Amino acid sequence: VCQTSEGELVFGSRWADDAWQYAPHRHTALQFDAVVRDAADDITRMLVLDAFLPNDDRHARNVLFRRVGQRWRALAFDWSRARWFEPWPWDQNCNSAQFADWLRAMGRLHPVAAHDCARAIESISPQMVLESILASPEPWRDNLDIDAVGDWWQNHAAQRAQAALSVLGIPP
16 A cells, blocks of 8 residues: 555555656657567566456556666556456457557567466465455455455466466467
């Protein structure tokens, strides 16, 4: 939980003042491709999580980039259209699907990174999910059946993680 300068509580892991965000009117396609090429594993993992939830609004401007050492790293933000599990999968015309299609066409959707992310999701226990939810601000849990989330995770998360790969067109 992060607090903005206006006092609003938002979901985040850190504030990234030095982040770079693609803007078509300020950056060339070549600049963007160079950054994406460097951060392709990060973006692939981001899309696996987006397909898992689903979040149907990932696009080029919904990824921040930071220089870490000699390489670019991608940071996800804007989860405002993510859903807790249903309806699933996302519509194939949504922003996330189109972004994944573009990455695949450019050779930037990396199967090894995708499988690593799916395995990481599978390794998250229902207890870890419940602890994270209970640590969030009360308004974020309004109308959320926490026990149902734990049950869903126990019974469906591993299968959904693998199915997320197929949504992205990643071979098993």
